[in-house]
Amino acid sequence: MYSNRLQLHEVRLLYVDQNSWAADISCDIRTVSLSTQPTFAALSYVWGTQTIAQTSIRIGGQLVSIGRSLDTALRYYRRASWQMPLWVDALCINQNDIAERSAQVSFMDSIYSSAAAVFAFLGSGIDLMDDDYEARVLSMEASSFRIYNHHQNQSETVSNMGLTDQTWSTAPSLSRPDQEASVLFDFLKGACSLKINDHLSKVPLWGRRLEADSPEYPWETLVATLDNFNQAAWWSRVWTIQESVVGKEPVIFFRTVAAPWGLILEAVNTLHAHVNDCCTPYLRNDAPPGYASAVLRLIRQAEQVQKTRRMYSEMHDPKNTRADGGDKGGELSSMLLEYMHVYHPRSATDRRDKVYSLLPLLKLDPKAMLIYPDYGESVEKVYIKTARTIIQHSCSLDILAIAGALPSNALPSWCPDWSIEDGYPESASQIRALQSYYTGMATTCKISFFDDDVGRMDVEGLILDSIDALGGTEFSGKDLWELLFGWMQFVQAHAPETKWLDFCRTARADVWIASNHLSFYRMGGSLRRDTNHEICWVDPATHKLRDDLPPQDITETSLGSMKTRFKEWDCIAGTQAMRTRRGGIAPNPPMEEQLRTSTAHRQFAKFSECQIGLVPEAALVGDCVAVFRGCRFPCLLRPENPLPARPRRAYRVVGSAYIHGQMDGEMQGRLGDLPWDMITLC
Structure with missing residues (x-):
């Protein structure tokens, strides 16, 4: 034939x-x-x-x-x-x-x-x-x-x-x-x-x-x-x-x-x-x-x-500068990452087609592509080459969040396994929300790849903290408000100095989700300046407003009260976040749905520097917190057993994290001129 x-x-x-x-x-x-x-x-x-x-x-x-x-x-x-x-x-x-x-x-x-x-x-x-x-x-x-x-x-x-x-x-x-x-x-x-x-x-x-x-x-x-x-x-x-x-x-x-x-x-x-x-x-x-x-x-x-x-x-509109030979690297590689993340739940007979089928969507020049299909290469090699290309051209490490959500022992921890088709529906929203943070202070990543060790990537960053305690698995199977109640008791035991406002913002990962889970708005900012007095709880003994966490002897008998106060805070915070919106107003997901999105498959964590946050359910006590150039969110790393061939200790990526007080570059400012180091990811 x-x-x-x-x-x-x-x-x-x-x-x-x-x-x-x-x-x-x-x-x-x-x-x-x-x-x-x-x-x-x-x-x-x-x-x-x-x-x-x-x-x-x-x-x-x-x-x-x-x-x-x-x-x-x-x-x-x-x-x-x-x-x-x-x-x-x-x-x-x-x-x-x-x-x-x-x-x-x-x-x-x-x-x-x-x-x-x-x-x-x-x-x-x-x-x-x-x-x-x-x-x-x-x-x-x-x-x-x-x-x-x-x-x-x-x-x-x-x-x-x-x-x-x-x-x-x-x-x-x-x-x-x-x-x-x-x-x-x-x-x-x-x-x-x-x-x-x-x-x-x-x-x-x-x-x-x-x-x-x-x-x-x-x-x-x-x-x-x-x-x-x-x-x-x-x-x-x-x-x-x-x-x-x-x-x-x-x-x-x-x-x-x-x-x-x-x-x-x-x-x-x-x-x-x-x-x-x-x-x-x-x-x-x-x-x-x-x-x-x-x-x-x-x-x-x-x-x-x-x-x-x-x-x-x-x-492909002629009025678009990209169609006239503009940036064929940075923006296109970011679009490829977006396409691959959105469409990875779709199936393919050949797992390499999870990449190859999307490449023509980004093709501006008939003679030039980001990646050329080669069915002679293994699935693993195709995925690693794709991850490298995205990182190199975009000068961004946003891919690390997806790698944490789509892990595989057959691939480096910084490379997503695009063949995974299942997962949980809230994952896409959690990852999109990470684009609203500013941990990396708009820096571009500095990386090194190695031909003799394709699983290794050296990245410039800082290891700032580690997980001191986790509250998550013991609350699994409970409904949403029982989960939050359990998290609040965990914070009372491990970080009693935490303010009520900080706990609420952490439970929502400090983002307001707009309709269709396509846009995310920060709930912080003006909240810190002018609404603290409105987001308190009433002491039943003195009838005075307090901004700390309710004492345990109150919360143990007052799950309904905690739910009421949280809803009051959420309404105020949502109004503040809506001020930044432009265009038409459409109904937003109910508060419970937004909370399920931020808390799905997450644990509450207390870090050694006394901060609190949300981390992946795969996190363990002792996992390190790292900030990288070119990454908009903190990452959790787990030390790997050292190998004689590697010049420094290597780490595996566990996933992204929300750490209250680190999401807008605050830690870098506090550390002043502390030099960045090269961190090996494997």
């Missing part, structure tokens, strides 16, 4: 023979040069795992094994009678040729941006694991298919594909409609036209019913189908980000429906406006089971894709 290796600008295209839905698939494959500007469509789909049974098609008369997902996608493509050829990565790249595979992956943005349309196949509604998969695919021949256009007009992307209602809907006379898909997409189409005085509680007035004369709206059908749409593997694969961003707006195919991305996006934008305003009480209190969570998940997933599309478009 692959007679020779592809040359520069060359791609292979798949020509699918026209036939009925149920007929075996037969194709031809040809090599063309993108320099000739060929007309073709590009497929975005999910390969599936090796545990899913394979099926076969013929390419040039040769029998070729493919996954079930691709088999179904090709049937959809053939059903529409498309005349233009199709680019499919699994078939158009020789996956066994490492050099060709590496070259084509580095070239992927050009392929998708050159395509006349992107065909995004989310699924047919058939479980690929079912034993009767083939029979269920064949049964779809009797189904009628439907196109949902945008604003009643044929979208440009649908037109580019040559897709019409006539070709797509052609079916036997006894065709049956897909009622579930119709309910979902009528809901989305209706949402596009949702007026300001309409509400999500009135879906039955503008959504489709299963039967025209049905007395009740099919809420269960809508929620179940929307859940299936949200849970399609397409949303959870790392490759589909690039495929849906660098080219034309994709046309979405789900079950028996085709719809342009613009319809999904407009529906999501309208839904979001209502979710964040008038419909909030309804969704929280009165909505049918699962309705609110399904709508919110759709909004989150679609907005994540659209945000990346917008960033990519802005980066």
Whole structure:
């Protein structure tokens, strides 16, 4: 099938023979040069795992094994009678040729941006694991298919594909409609036209019913189908980000429906406006089971894709200096770190693709990339090289926070293991919040790497403190307020001089979280100057305001009182933080949700210098506190057993920390001209 290796600008295209839905698939494959500007469509789909049974098609008369997902996608493509050829990565790249595979992956943005349309196949509604998969695919021949256009007009992307209602809907006379898909997409189409005085509680007035004369709206059908749409593997694969961003707006195919991305996006934008305003009480209190969570998940997933599309478009805008050959290092490497952190929960068949799939999003010059794909290198080598590149070009050590959250014994402690897909949901918010601190005083990092010891990195910094006591594990399993109550008792025992205000700020890591967990505002600053007198507790014996921690004999019988005083402080602090906000006001997460974010998988710590703070749950007594140039937060380090080959003692990164009184460079100012030292991380 692959007679020779592809040359520069060359791609292979798949020509699918026209036939009925149920007929075996037969194709031809040809090599063309993108320099000739060929007309073709590009497929975005999910390969599936090796545990899913394979099926076969013929390419040039040769029998070729493919996954079930691709088999179904090709049937959809053939059903529409498309005349233009199709680019499919699994078939158009020789996956066994490492050099060709590496070259084509580095070239992927050009392929998708050159395509006349992107065909995004989310699924047919058939479980690929079912034993009767083939029979269920064949049964779809009797189904009628439907196109949902945008604003009643044929979208440009649908037109580019040559897709019409006539070709797509052609079916036997006894065709049956897909009622579930119709309910979902009528809901989305209706949402596009949702007026300001309409509400999500009135879906039955503008959504489709299963039967025209049905007395009740099919809420269960809508929620179940929307859940299936949200849970399609397409949303959870790392490759589909690039495929849906660098080219034309994709046309979405789900079950028996085709719809342009613009319809999904407009529906999501309208839904979001209502979710964040008038419909909030309804969704929280009165909505049918699962309705609110399904709508919110759709909004989150679609907005994540659209945000990346917008960033990519802005980066390639001719008015942008980066597009004219500006900074290809510092800002782009920071963007790569952001992309990798946001999308690491997405899965990839090849773990190296956690890096390689995102590189085209940052490609400004066709001849220049931050990192070149090389499938001949091991996963570990790719991750280490990527971490080095990000640190060197960004002159920042923000990556250390992610390394602490995504650790691996197979990698240096300063290098995140991007293959980790699980974790806890609050991690992303905790790491974003670190950007609001100023521990490193806007310095740039000074580092040294070593070719003979790739796991070693020498960094300029200071070891300032160590953990003296920890309060965390004994409070695990308790609810939020019992956790805070236990932490307050821990502080009373180990740092009794702590002020009530300092304890409150530490529990919240001194940040106020804005809507959608995308912006973070410091709760300090003016609080230290003019509101201390408002954030006190009332001594029940003297009825006087006090700013120290309530004595233990009071707190032991007054969990409710502590909760009340904390809420009063939080309200005042939040008002102060909101003064720095610009733009429109949207509802912020409730206080309990913000507290869960700051305290999730954290321990309360007391340090040898009598300061308090929050540290990772993996922290141990004796772990060191270090401040590095080019790092906006303190880091916890653990001494490693010394090796004769290393000139100095090495440390492993445990993670980031919030240490009250160190987050704005105060320790450096107190230490004066103390010289920085080189610290070895391994």
